Amino acid sequence: MxxxxxxxxxxxxxxxxxxxxxxxxxxxxxxxxxxxxxxxxxxxxxxxxxxxxxxxxxxxxxxxxxxxxxxxxxxxQGVCRTDVKKDGNFGALTTSLPAAAAKTAGCTQVLIGHCEERMQLAQVLAEAGVTDSTAVNRLLNKEVQAAIGQGMKVLYCIGEKENELENWQEVLGEQINIGLCDVDTSQVVIAYEPIWSIGPGKTPAGKEYIEKIAGFVKEKVSGIQVVYGGxxxxxxxxxxxxxxxxxxxxxxxxxxxxxxxxxxxxxxxxxxxxxxxxxxx
Structure with a gap:
């Protein structure tokens, strides 16, 4: 399918x-x-x-x-890392969309980790002086868990920038290992975004490169589906x-x-x- x-x-x-x-x-x-x-x-x-x-x-x-x-x-297009909890947080999450609200509206899926979201999270962390490269993936992991906790499926985006091409395995491996830690991956599809090839004047990723990445992801997470997110x-x-x-x-x-x-x-x-x-x- x-x-x-x-x-x-x-x-x-x-x-x-x-x-x-x-x-x-x-x-x-x-x-x-x-x-x-x-x-x-x-x-x-x-x-x-x-x-x-x-x-x-x-x-x-x-x-x-x-x-x-x-x-x-x-x-x-995303959910808050904190969700509504019975007998707890009733939804005091101003400016954020809790997974419970998305589920109530009728959403069955959510997009998490798009390169634009990753960039925004990294900018906020940088303002706070956080340089730990794993921090964005830890935050996204909370979003994934919140969505799946409400019964939604997740399209989880991963991708490497131009300055990360030499260590793409480390970059993508970290995004997968941390972003999907303790997650039911049967509810996840991965979208691969070759960030380095997206945009005007960029050379699109070729067939062989896309095949290589898809193979790498499927070795990391058995049985998962991979779509092209570029x-x-x-x-x-x-x-x-x-x-x-x-x-x-x-x-x-x-x-x-x-x-x-x-x-x-x-x-x-x-x-x-x-x-x-x-x-x-």
């Missing part, structure tokens, strides 16, 4: 304020996306599972649009489909030039290219 994920980042920001949302009113955006993709993915029932990670503002509209349908699944798109969909050790991909933008953003019809084209190209060499 393949896994196709979408991270809709901050698609609750309209273009007038510097964002990339221009296809629907902010209040209707979540439901608009689901309305225009759920029919197109039905032909892949039994072959792939689909998940959309959405900003909090879009969650309820998207869930209402599904109206009990199982596909796609809706997830949030951006599943039209340009690489067929190549990624030919990598037998990769179990899916993570989509963000569908259009990177002109009116950049996420467009349902382009998402379905990427899905068709990836799942239709599965097995090609």
């Amino acid at each position: 393949k896994n196709i994920y979408v991270n809709l980042k901050r698609f609750d920001v309209p273009k007038t304020l510097g964002g990339v949302n221009g296809i629907a009113d902010i209040q209707d955006w979540g439901s608009y996306i689901l309305k225009n993709i759920k029919g197109g993915i039905k032909k892949y029932e039994g072959k792939a599972e689909f998940t959309f990670f959405m900003p909090e503002m879009h969650l309820l509209g998207a869930l209402k649009e599904l109206a009990g349908e199982k596909q796609p699944e809706i997830g949030c 951006g599943l798109k039209k340009e690489n969909a067929e190549m990624l489909a030919s990598v037998s050790s990769i179990d899916g991909g993570l989509i963000a933008l569908t259009r990177f030039q002109g009116e950049i953003g996420f467009y349902p019809e382009e998402y379905l084209e990427i899905v068709d290219l990836y799942l239709g190209g599965e097995g090609k060499s």
Whole structure:
């Protein structure tokens, strides 16, 4: 079974304020996306599972649009390290999204450890004078445990920066060993983000490199699925489909030039290219 994920980042920001949302009113955006993709993915029932990670503002509209349908699944873009506890913390977690709240809303999955989250955590720790490279992974481990404790599945992101290429095994090994310590990994899928290859002017990670990383991860965690988190798109969909050790991909933008953003019809084209190209060499 393949896994196709979408991270809709901050698609609750309209273009007038510097964002990339221009296809629907902010209040209707979540439901608009689901309305225009759920029919197109039905032909892949039994072959792939689909998940959309959405900003909090879009969650309820998207869930209402599904109206009990199982596909796609809706997830949030992170949870707080501290959760609500019966006869304890009733939810005094201002500015944070506890796993209990995400679960109550109807989220079944959560995205944890995305390179953007790792960077933000590292910046906060640096301001506090913390230079321990394991600290970010320890904090993410608490998030993973909180999510799984509420019965949600986790897409856990790992990846190395350009200055970490020479010791990538140590970097990724640490992210796995600490981030998933004492975790039920049957509830986890790993997304590999080659941070050094993402962005304008960067050389994309090639097939052999991606195969090497996927093999390394699967040796570290037996039975776990690995998806490509560096951006599943039209340009690489067929190549990624030919990598037998990769179990899916993570989509963000569908259009990177002109009116950049996420467009349902382009998402379905990427899905068709990836799942239709599965097995090609």
